[in-house]
Amino acid sequence: MRNRSVTHSTETAFAALADPTRRAVLDLLRKGSQPAGQIARAFPVSRPAISKHLRLLRRAHLVEERREGRNRVYQLSAEPLQAVDKWLEQYRVFWQANLTNLKSFVETEYAKETGRQTKPK
Secondary structure (H helix, E strand, O other), X not given: OOOOOOOHHHHHHHHHHOOHHHXXXXXXXXXXXXXXXXXXXXXXXXXXXXXXXXXHHHHOOOEEEEEEOXXXXXXXXXXXXXXHHHHHHHHHHHHHHHHHHXXXXXXXXXXXXXXXXXXXX
């Protein structure tokens, strides 16, 4: 069953983020806007392969493209990443609560064990 909290655009963003090269492109763009050629030089794959990755990122609205003369310059688009972050928040809350409960349990058990060891029998 499909999770209704995940919209089509969020699904598209997740599909784009599934590829490690595309994630690396996004990491590169965190430093600022860059022309396609400069992005391509940062990877050991062909320029057409990077163009395909950029096209998929653009279709997922994770990057924006603008023309500067003969260059296509790419920059991050925050909105889809914010939607992904919002979706992930429910899991952060879940795991934080579970880790807090685990910590409390371990500390209680440790106190019981060390308390028994230090008490005279």
